[in-house]
Amino acid sequence: MLGGEEGIAVSGSAELRCFSAMASLLLRGIGTLVKSLAGLSCGQAPRCSSSSLPSGISSLQFSSTRCFSERPTVRDHPKRPLSAYIRYFMDQHVILHKQHPDLKRTEITRKIGQEWKALPDFVKEPYIVAANAERQKYKEEVKIYEDHLTPLEKKVQKAERQQKLAKRKSSRKRRELINMGKPKRARNAFNIFMSEHFQDASGMKAKEKFKSLFDDWGILESSRKQTYIQLAEDDKIRYENEMKSWEEQMIEIGREDLIRLKQRNKLKKLRPILKGPKVASKKKKTSVSRLKQSRKTAEPNEGRKARSRISRHEE
Template structure:
């Protein structure tokens, strides 16, 4: 009877467990997120269709990758872009027509998708869209401010930052570098730089050190000029901190010098007063003796 009772107890425990997990009151209503309901109750929103150019890339990329496995994905896309630019309007038409058909299908799918949404889900989507638009707007504004700031620095004549030894080497040998595109030239120059001997690299290292000295001197003159015209907001924080420390040291030195001068002056006056008093007392003694 023991095994039978054990089986009965196990069945009853499984039944209780199933009843607990099947109950609707397992989680409170506060844990139900509208976004999660959107993905569970309705199908996913339709994806925007590709344009003709992207359809051409999707068609040509596997072919080029299969025939050129050693080429990087970026270079393959670049080659496909060159091919697209050389195509005629008649050759591009099938891809563009397919894009138009997919766009029409996307509109119908989007209408069906929006029709099955609840008001809460629609509000949630609108909120997320506003948040995305606000984020993009803030990012565009930040980029615009950075561009304007750099343009202002350029107009004010801010010195260019010092170049590294490799940058100097690259600027000197870029024209005769191997490769048809800029990335290919950069890659070949990097390989050549790694293969240079130490004494060959030392020449460019010395040029880089000279460029650092040039930058330091030009920045000092430029920041002094910015101080004169009242543009302290463009001066580096470390320079401002060093200027404050120098001003504080100068103030302390002036104060100490003033105290020393005052002390010396007071000492001189006291000596003069004692001499005057001594001379007057001597005169009085002489006068008394004469009398």
């Protein structure tokens, strides 16, 4: 008969062997399932028919495409070819950077652009020929690429293209507003607090600094918070005054599309009042209607005269 400690050791080893056997069986089952799923294609995935399902869930369908398929992605689109100017720019940029290492990138770009404009046609010709050849090759690659796209991939590509166009349009408009001198938006109290204490905030990355400043703002005394709230109110007044004068300038130069929607609607309501009542337009309408009526009455009279002339000729 085994002692207490020996009995416990034997029972523990038996449980361990049993657990290891169960784990190995489970791993074998998972491996078999993975192999069977790997052999199935999306088109060959079986669906449960209504006859094989119970009556309560006959409308449900199960497929491997729903369970295991990822988000549809579009294959890499052929890259656009470089233009003749970009080819010339890449050649000259290396040379100018070696000759003038102290020059800024913007100055080098401006200098190369001026040189390209002054170049004669026979110097530009090799770059233009190479660019045209690459463009023709690009068109052929795009045609092959689009022929191999599935309908789902075409939809995804169209959505991505629309997103890119919308992003490009918004960035272009933002750049235009900056160039036109649109005032900066008013800052709130937390933004003013963050701009003052950002350099001294704890953390190496900007995200860490922002988190620490947000925590500091939460525990800040109400009396100190009130100072930043008052600064935010003053900044709001500044923004409104600057926007009012800027929008007046935009209206004067005929760029009403850049002003705020609220001000644009106000301007539409004020225009009829500034122009006065539409009396002249009514007079024009009445004169036009009278002219039409006179033409209508004149046409039958001319017809009668013509008929009387024909009858007299026949007599």
